[in-house]
Structures are given as structure tokens and as C-alpha cells.
Amino acid sequence: MRRPCTTTAPAPVAVIGLGNVLIGDDGFGPTVIALLRAGWEFPEDVELIDGGTPGLHLLAAVHGRDALVVIDTVAGPGAPGEVRRFRREELTALPILSRVSPHDPAILEALAIAELTGRGLDVLVVGVVPASLAMEATLSPPVRAACLAAAALVVEELRRLGVPPRLRLDPSAPDAWWLYAMDAR
Amino acid sequence: MATRLTIDPVTRIEGHLRVDVVVDGGQVTDSRVSCTMWRGIETILRGRDPREAWVFAQRFCGVCTTVHAMASVRAVEDALQLPIPPNAQYIRNLILIAHGLHDHIVHFYQLSALDWIDVTTIPKADPAKAAALGESLSEWPRNSRQEMRKVQDKVNALLASGQLGIFQNGYWGHPAMHLEPEANLLLLAHYLQALEFQREVNKVVAILGAKTPHIQNLAVGGVMNAINLDNVATINMDRLWAVKGHFDGVVDFVHQVYFPDACALAALYPDWFRYGAGVRNYLAVPDLPTDGASTAYDLPGGTIFDGDLRTVHRIGSPRDAWWRDGVTEDLTHAWYVGGVQQPWVGETIPQYTEFQDDGKYSWVKAPRFQGRPMQVGPLANVLVGYAQDHKLTRKWTDLALERISTGAGRPVTVDDLQSTMGRYLARAIRSAMLIELASKHWEALADGIGHGDAATYAPPTFPKGAVEGVGFHEAPRGTLSHWVVVENGVLRNYQAVVPTTWNASPHDSNGHAGPYEASLLGNPVANTDKPLEVLRTVHSFDPCMACACHVLDTTGRTVATVKVL
Numbered sequence: 001m002r003r004p005c006t007t008t009a010p011a012p013v014a015v016i017g018l019g020n021v022l023i024g025d026d027g028f029g030p031t032v033i034a035l036l037r038a039g040w041e042f043p044e045d046v047e048l049i050d051g052g053t054p055g056l057h058l059l060a061a062v063h064g065r066d067a068l069v070v071i072d073t074v075a076g077p078g079a080p081g082e083v084r085r086f087r088r089e090e091l092t093a094l095p096i097l098s099r100v101s102p103h104d105p106a107i108l109e110a111l112a113i114a115e116l117t118g119r120g121l122d123v124l125v126v127g128v129v130p131a132s133l134a135m136e137a138t139l140s141p142p143v144r145a146a147c148l149a150a151a152a153l154v155v156e157e158l159r160r161l162g163v164p165p166r167l168r169l170d171p172s173a174p175d176a177w178w179l180y181a182m183d184a185r
Numbered sequence: 186m187a188t189r190l191t192i193d194p195v196t197r198i199e200g201h202l203r204v205d206v207v208v209d210g211g212q213v214t215d216s217r218v219s220c221t222m223w224r225g226i227e228t229i230l231r232g233r234d235p236r237e238a239w240v241f242a243q244r245f246c247g248v249c250t251t252v253h254a255m256a257s258v259r260a261v262e263d264a265l266q267l268p269i270p271p272n273a274q275y276i277r278n279l280i281l282i283a284h285g286l287h288d289h290i291v292h293f294y295q296l297s298a299l300d301w302i303d304v305t306t307i308p309k310a311d312p313a314k315a316a317a318l319g320e321s322l323s324e325w326p327r328n329s330r331q332e333m334r335k336v337q338d339k340v341n342a343l344l345a346s347g348q349l350g351i352f353q354n355g356y357w358g359h360p361a362m363h364l365e366p367e368a369n370l371l372l373l374a375h376y377l378q379a380l381e382f383q384r385e386v387n388k389v390v391a392i393l394g395a396k397t398p399h400i401q402n403l404a405v406g407g408v409m410n411a412i413n414l415d416n417v418a419t420i421n422m423d424r425l426w427a428v429k430g431h432f433d434g435v436v437d438f439v440h441q442v443y444f445p446d447a448c449a450l451a452a453l454y455p456d457w458f459r460y461g462a463g464v465r466n467y468l469a470v471p472d473l474p475t476d477g478a479s480t481a482y483d484l485p486g487g488t489i490f491d492g493d494l495r496t497v498h499r500i501g502s503p504r505d506a507w508w509r510d511g512v513t514e515d516l517t518h519a520w521y522v523g524g525v526q527q528p529w530v531g532e533t534i535p536q537y538t539e540f541q542d543d544g545k546y547s548w549v550k551a552p553r554f555q556g557r558p559m560q561v562g563p564l565a566n567v568l569v570g571y572a573q574d575h576k577l578t579r580k581w582t583d584l585a586l587e588r589i590s591t592g593a594g595r596p597v598t599v600d601d602l603q604s605t606m607g608r609y610l611a612r613a614i615r616s617a618m619l620i621e622l623a624s625k626h627w628e629a630l631a632d633g634i635g636h637g638d639a640a641t642y643a644p645p646t647f648p649k650g651a652v653e654g655v656g657f658h659e660a661p662r663g664t665l666s667h668w669v670v671v672e673n674g675v676l677r678n679y680q681a682v683v684p685t686t687w688n689a690s691p692h693d694s695n696g697h698a699g700p701y702e703a704s705l706l707g708n709p710v711a712n713t714d715k716p717l718e719v720l721r722t723v724h725s726f727d728p729c730m731a732c733a734c735h736v737l738d739t740t741g742r743t744v745a746t747v748k749v750l
Contacts (some may be wrong), residue, residue, distance in 0.1 A: 010384075022226060022244050052398050053247025055729075056295055060287065060387040060397070063380050092350070112351035113295065116339065117380060135226060137241075177240065 011047040012066040013163050015154055016058075018051045018107070019073055021178035025080075025130035025143040026053075029071040032126075032150045034176035039151065040165035046158060055106050062110045067122035069157050070107060071150055074127030081128065081142025083149050088123035124157050126150050137178040187214065188713050192720075202689065202728050204701070206719055208710045213719070216698070216705040218689050219540065219547040228533055230679040235261045235671050236405045236645065238679065242667065243399055245681060248729050250398045251284050251390065252660040253667070253681065259479075260667040261405045263503050264654025265647070268478040270640035273407030275630035276393055276420075278473045279428060280400065281658070282623045283389035286435065288661035288727075289563075289616045290386070290443060294379035297609065297724045300717060301450055302369040302376075303362040304352045307340045310366035319371050322449055323441040327378060328371065336374040356717040361709070364453055372450070375442050382438040388431045392424055407642035412634055425631055432623045439620045447613030448585050451606050452592025461605030461722040463704025464558045464697075465492030467565035468687070470500055470508065470666070472659035473622060475629070479503065483622055484659060485578075487569040488554060492603050497572035503655050512666070512682060515551040518544070518691040525553075525694065528668035528680040529653050551690035551699060552682050560700040561663025561687040562726060564602060564611040571599055581617045585610055605704070608725035612661075647674035660684055662727050688726050701726060 015036065017029030030050045037048060049061050062068065074084055092115075094108055107125070114121050128150060131140035139147075158164055187209040207215040226245050230238050239257035243250045255277060262269060312333035319328025343350060356362070364372075387397060393410065394400025402409045411419040451458070471486035479502060486500035488507070500508045514531055516523045522534040538545045553559070570578030582599060589597045589610075602610060651672040658665045663684035670678040690699035698706075701723065709718050 020244060020247060022229060022241065050396075050399060051247075052244065052250060054398055055248050056291055057248055057287070057398065059291060059295065059380060060384050063384045092348075109295075109351060112353075113380065115350050116343075117377060118339070135229070137229065178244075 010064045011045050013046045013069070013158070013161055014049055014061055014065050014067075015046060015069045015071070015158075016049045016051045016061055017071045018053065018058075020053045021176075022135060022137050024132040024134045024136055024138065025128070025140055026073055026133055027137065027139060027176075027178055028073050028128050028130070028143055028147070028150075031139060031174070031176050031179065032071045032147050032154070034174040035147055035151050036154060036165070038174040039168055039171045040155065041168055042158075042165045043163050045163045046165070056109065058106050058110045059113065062114055062121075063117070065114075065121065067161050068124070069154050070123070070125045071154065072107070072125060072127050073130045074125075075129075078129040079142075080131030080140065081146045083146050083153065084127045084129070085153065086125040086127065088121060091123065091125065122161065124153075126153050126157075139179065190710070190713050190716055190719070192716060192723075202723075204705070204719065204723060206705055206708075206710070206716075208713055211709060211711065213705045213708045213710060216702045217542060217546055218691065218699060218701040218705075220549040220685075220689060227679045227681050230676050233676050235264075235647070235669065235674070235676050238669070238676060239403050239405070242681070246683075246729060247398065248288075249660060249662070249665075249683075251280055251394065251400050252658050252665055254400060254403050255281060256656045256658045256660075256665050256667040256681070258403050258405050259503070259656025259658065260654045260669045261645070261656070261671065262654070263656055264652045264669055264671050265405075265645050267406060267643060267645055269407040269643050270638075271477050272412065272630060272633050272638060273641045274474050274477060274479075275626050275633070276402070276408045276410055276641070278626045279623065279630070280390055280393050281473070282619045282626065283386050283393075283432070285619050285661045286439065286616055286623075287383050287387045287390070289612045290379050290383045290435075290439075292612060292661075292727050293443060293447060293609065294376045295383075296727070297721075298372055298376050299352070299355050300721050300724055301362065301454065302364060302372045303357055303359075304340060304355060304369065304373060305344065305357040306364075306366040307337055307370050307373060308344065308366075310337060310370040312337055312370070315367040315370040315374075318367050319374075322445040325437065325441040328374075333370055333374060336377060337370055340370075340373065356715045359715055359717050360711050361717055361721075368449070368453065372446060375446055378438070378442065382435050385431055385434045389428050392428055392431075393420075404642060406645045407640075410641055412639040412641060414634070420634075425627070425634070429627055432620065432627065436620050439616050444581075444585070444613045444617045445588070447610050448588040449592060451585075451597070451610055452589045454606060455589075455593040455595070455597070457606035457721070458597065458601040458604045460708050460718075461608070461704045461725060462492070462603045463702075463706070464560045464700040465603055466490050466554070466557050466559045467568050468554055468559040468561050468664050469565040469569040470657040470659050470664050471502065472657075473626065483625070484566065484618075485570050485573050485575045486659065487573060488559070489565075489568055489572060490557070492600070494568065494572035494599070497569060499573060503657055508657075509655060511554045513553050513556070514680075514682065514686075515553050515690075515693040517551070517694040519547050519550045520545050521550065528655075528666070528682055529670055529678060531668070531678070531680040533680075547689075547691040549686045549689050549691060550682075551693045552687050553693055556695070558690065558693065558697050558699055558703070559687055561684050562608060562611070563615040563661070563663070564608045565663060566659055567611040567614050568599070568602065577618050577621065578614070581614045585614055605708075605722045605725045612727075647671065649673055651677065662729055663687060685726075685729050689728060701728075
């Protein structure tokens with residue numbers, strides 16, 4: 001059930017998939033969101049967001065929440081397709097850089113700004129190490145294979161937060177048009 | 186002794202803005218601006234159905250999602266000469282206004298304010314004086330001493346903890362920061378309040394667009410919002426009032442906080458009217474159409490050359506020959522094959538070389554108007570309107586100039602706006618105008634519906650053979666245009682000429698620098714290790730590298746490197 005549009009407070013828990021679906025494995029986050037929507041039903045206290053690459057506009061999705069689950073690609077050590085988890089403490093320990101464009105990834109800043117408003121957010125980042133960031137609307141085989149594992153981690157986290165989703169008995173195909181777009185042309 | 190300073194925040198991941206400046210004698214003497222990622226994302230659209238192009242286009246850029254979607258449907262409608270129902274126009278306009286306001290508020294406070302306010306002086310501020318300063322600026326009820334004290338306590342706690350969080354990389358104590366502690370405190374209090382209001386106005390996009398950040402309600406031919414006052418799943422009176430409620434919720438913030446803050450900042454940093462003019466040719470397109478055929482607009486468009494407002498030439502619609510024939514893209518210094526191209530026949534074939542100061546050095550093409558570099562953005566928007574005696578533009582611009590002149594103790598004129606500070610101000614002026622226009626367009630929509638007009642969609646039909654179209658939008662960062670060629674119902678070519686390519690463009694075949702590059706020349710730099718002044722000018726354009734990808738980097742990085750020449 002959609003929340004009525006006049007509600008002023010956002011759902012306390014946001015699950016946000018970040019990344020550009022036109023840039024290869026960067027589309028991981030939005031794909032996992034599509035997979036979650038297709039396979040599970042979520043309680044009203046959880047909002048699923050295909051966030052794209054919002055930069056500092058991520059603030060609109062973060063402000064006023066109690067907990068965040070972020071699905072993203074991560075650079076750093078690990079083989080392509082490897083799923084890595086980060087908690088708030090690990091993220092806030094990372095250096096925040098001077099911002100040149102509103103476009104630079106802004107999770108760290110959005111969290112730091114949320115701290116300023118006095119809310120200690122409960123945060124989990126579920127990240128995948130990408131294999132390819134070429135300009136095409138598709139996921140590489142190892143990253144495609146990691147989507148279900150990432151979705152399971154999100155579900156596990158929502159259980160821990162006390163807002164468990166229910167498995168759909170009649171799952172639909174994930175609405176991830178970008179994965180089919182290249183084949184359809 | 187000259188030094189070369191390279192500001193390149195992301196050294197390992199492609200897709201970002203790189204700024205190289207040569208600093209000699211405390212000021213910038215040469216500059217190169219580069220985008221480090223291939224920008225040929227439009228080629229993904231060739232061969233596709235023009236009716237679905239906007240779904241892809243809205244993923245070009247994660248910050249400017251709705252604006253690309255809008256330019257895309259407008260381009261196809263222009264190719265088909267397809268008028269859309271007025272309701273659809275108003276619904277689109279309300280989304281564009283909300284998006285623009287959200288973008289401008291976040292830019293001023295979260296993206297830029299910390300370039301001007303030194304947070305580390307806040308413990309020294311007297312909250313009562315900060316409250317008095319606030320009261321001298323406007324009626325805003327949340328400038329109280331208690332509010333200032335609360336914010337000060339928060340900052341004190343943060344500074345005492347040694348974990349600076351969002352303030353960790355500020356250039357604190359920099360000689361170019363010189364506000365009194367009370368002004369810093371007041372502006373930081375507004376920085377925190379702004380977080381509530383950016384979210385408030387963004388709700389309009391969520392209601393009308395069905396989702397945010399990627400709206401779902403567009404269609405070539407109108408919008409997919411059904412209007413039925415008796416049906417809860419469509420646009421009904423509840424939703425209309427909710428939209429109005431969210432706009433009303435930000436009116437006071439824009440008029441009593443953002444606008445006065447921008448004027449106060451300008452009055453306190455009047456030197457910044459002397460820097461950053463750069464390219465003094467301006468381009469803005471008209472926006473917020475008031476009829477279905479897009480022939481009349483609430484925001485005017487036009488061009489100005491050489492900083493002379495008397496040269497203003499009106500652009501009345503996308504069918505205006507002055508506009509259609511004026512735009513080209515110059516590839517001389519960009520990593521693409523080719524010379525100067527008109528967008529409808531434009532190609533995007535990569536030809537990468539190393540970074541060559543006098544050769545190719547950027548993935549950004551260089552758009553030109555009648556062969557000349559143009560500055561786009563809210564400043565162009567304001568100047569073009571002011572030069573044409575546009576009432577609403579005059580009203581808010583004159584009010585801003587009056588406030589700043591009083592505050593600075595010397596006359597500040599419309600010509601002073603051609604500067605780094607002018608770009609910050611223009612965004613606030615434009616926001617004040619947009620929130621006024623929100624009421625007007627909401628009333629027009631409600632009126633139409635009240636009179637029984639429920640039309641929101643006019644189905645497109647595609648002719649045999651090839652047709653060309655251009656869709657434009659005066660986006661938060663300036664003139665955006667999508668150029669399409671549709672042949673037998675399929676996209677044969679698609680080029681997006683985006684605001685940041687106008688502004689961040691490299692040199693062209695005539696050796697003319699792009700607006701960012703030109704604006705940095707003469708910019709002061711007190712300390713090359715802390716290039717705060719360069720960031721002020723770069724941030725004044727609100728750069729947005731279309732199609733950047735998003736990878737969370739969990740390894741350490743550096744921002745600037747300095748090399749002695």
C-alpha cells in the first residue's frame with residue numbers, strides 16, 4: 001500500500017540502490033532494488049528507492065530517517081562480484097573530500113550532515129566490486145550473480161531492524177528495463 | 186615563480202571535473218578545465234523508439250534526472266509539431282519549478298556555504314548578536330537567540346570531539362574567509378534549516394512525478410497523470426492541495442532566508458563582484474510554457490554579447506531561427522573525431538589522446554553560439570530577462586541590488602552581477618521568481634480542472650521519412666537542449682547539449698576559452714595548498730558532469746596536487 005502523499009514524515013527505514021544503470025556494473029544498486037520489489041512485500045515503514053547517482057541530492061532521501069540500507073558499487077580490494085558490507089562507523093572514518101561538483105558520490109557527506117541534525121543513523125552499505133564500468137546498460141556475469149546475495153543481505157538487515165519483508169508467493173519479473181534494453185534493440 | 190595546481194578530486198575513478206590552473210604572483214594566469222569521462226552516452230539512443238527515449242535520457246545524469254526527461258519529450262514533440270494539453274504543460278512546469286528550487290537551495294547551503302563561512306569561529310559568537318543580525322535581515326521566526334544557542338552548542342560539541350564530520354575538509358582560518366563569528370553562526374543555522382526545506386519542496390516532484398528522483402509520469406504528448414477528482418489513484422483535489430501545501434511550506438524560507446542570505450553574503454564579500462566574470466556572452470532559453478503549443482512562456486530567453494545588455498536578442502520558442510541556426514559544437518580540443526558540427530548531424534566518436542594543453546584535453550565538447558562561447562545558467566537567465574524588462578526579473582533583481590548596495594555601503598549595479606558573486610545571487614533571484622510562479626501555475630492547473638478539463642495527453646503519430654526536432658529547458662544549471670532526428674518512427678540521431686558542456690567547455694578552434702576557464706583568469710589564490718578561491722569560482726557555476734558514475738571509494742584520496750613550474 002502506498003503511503004498517502006500528504007504524510008509529512010518519511011518512512012523510518014530507506015533502502016536506497018545507487019548507481020547509473022547506463023554504465024555497466026554501476027547499475028547494481030537499482031537492479032537489486034528491482035529484484036527486491038519483485039520478490040518481497042515490504043511493510044509501510046520501509047521505502048525502497050532507486051536512487052540513481054544523486055550526489056548531494058541524496059539528502060532528500062536521507063533526511064529524517066532512522067535507518068538506511070544502501071546498495072552500491074564499491075572500489076577497493078576484492079574480486080569482481082564480491083559483496084562487501086560496511087557499517088556506519090567504518091564509513092564515517094573515511095575522509096570526506098572537498099566537493100567540486102554536486103555529482104561526486106555523497107554517501108559520506110549525507111551521513112555526516114545527518115549527524116549534524118542530531119540523528120544517529122543506523123547504516124548498512126551492501127557493496128559489490130564491479131568488473132566493468134563501460135557505457136552499456138547491462139551487468140557483468142559476476143555482478144549479476146551477486147544480486148540475489150545482496151538482496152538476501154538487505155532482507156536480513158530489515159529483519160534485524162524489526163521491519164521484515166515477506167516473500168511474495170507470486171514473484172514477478174524484476175522491473176529492470178535496463179537489463180533487457182540492449183537485447184531488445 | 187609560477188606553480189601549476191591540479192584539482193582532480195577523484196584520481197582513480199573516471200568521470201569528474203579536473204581543473205588545472207597556473208598561479209603566478211597570487212593570481213591565476215592560465216587555466217584548463219577537463220571532464221575525465223567519455224560523454225557519448227546519447228549514442229545508446231540511436232535506433233530506439235522516440236517515445237521511450239526520455240526513460241534513458243533521465244539516467245544520463247543522477248542530479249539532473251527530470252530535466253533530461255523533460256528535454257527529451259519536448260524534442261520529440263517539436264519534431265512532430267505536436268501541441269500538448271495545457272494541463273500537461275502545467276503539471277510539467279510544477280515539477281520543473283520544484284526541482285529547480287530543490288537544486289538551488291542545496292547548492293547555496295550544502296554545496297557552497299562552507300566556502301564562505303568559517304565554522305571554527307562559531308564558538309566565539311554571541312548568540313544574541315547573531316539573532317539580532319538575523320532579525321535585521323528578515324522576519325523569519327527561526328532566528329531566535331535560543332535557536333542560535335542550540336546550533337552553537339552543536340558546533341561546540343562537534344569541535345570538542347575532534348571528529349569534525351562534514352566540516353573536516355574546510356579551509357578554516359583561510360585569509361579569504363572574513364565574516365564575523367555571528368554571521369557564520371546565523372548562516373550555519375540556516376544551512377541546517379535548509380535540510381528540511383529541500384526535502385519539503387522535493388515532495389512535489391514525488392507527488393506529481395510518481396517517484397523521485399526518477400519521475401514516471403512523462404509521455405511524448407503530455408503526461409500520464411490521470412485527472413479525476415473522484416478517484417484517489419489519480420490527480421484529485423487532495424493531491425492538488427498537497428502540492429500547494431509543499432510549495433507554501435517553502436515560500437517563507439526562500440523569501441525570508443535564502444534570498445536575504447545571498448544578498449547579505451554578497452554585501453559582506455563585495456570583492457567577489459570583481460572576480461570571475463569570464464565569458465560575457467550569455468544564453469538562456471525561455472521556459473515555463475503557458476500554452477499547449479509552447480509559443481508563450483513565463484520566463485524569457487535570449488542572448489547577450491560582450492556583457493552589453495543592450496545587445497539582447499530575444500529567443501521566443503524552440504522554433505526561433507536565431508536559436509536553431511545558432512548552436513554548434515566544436516570538437517577541436519575535445520577527445521572526439523571531427524571539427525565543428527551542428528547537433529542534428531553531430532557525431533560522438535572518441536579519439537583519446539593524453540592531456541595536451543594545446544591539443545585535446547577533455548571529454549566535453551565545446552558548444553558555441555554563432556561561433557562564440559556562451560555562459561549559461563541562472564545568471565544568463567536573470568540578465569536576459571533584465572535586459573528585456575521582464576517584470577518579475579526586474580522586481581527581484583532590483584530588490585537584491587538595493588539590499589546589497591545598502592549593506593556594502595556602495596552602489597552595486599546589474600553589471601556587477603557579471604562575476605563569481607553574481608552567479609550565487611542570480612540563483613537566489615531565480616528561486617524567488619520560481620516560487621512566485623509556482624502559485625501561478627498551480628492556479629492555472631486547478632482552474633482548468635475546475636472547469637472540467639481533464640485532458641493530459643495527445644497521442645503522437647510518426648510520419649514517414651525524417652523529421653528533426655529540438656527540445657530545450659532552462660535547467661538549474663542553464664540551457665539544456667536535446668536534438669533529435671526521427672526517421673520512420675525510429676531515432677536516427679540524438680545529441681544532448683547540456684549546461685555544463687557550455688560552461689565547462691574546452692578551448693575552441695578560434696582559441697577562445699570556455700566560461701569556467703575564462704572565469705578563473707585573474708582569480709586570486711592566497712595559498713596554493715588551499716585553493717579556496719578557485720573552488721569559489723568553480724562552485725559558482727554549480728558544475729555537474731553529466732553521466733558520472735557512482736562508485737563509493739573506500740580508499741584514501743587527495744584533492745589537489747601542486748607542481749612548481
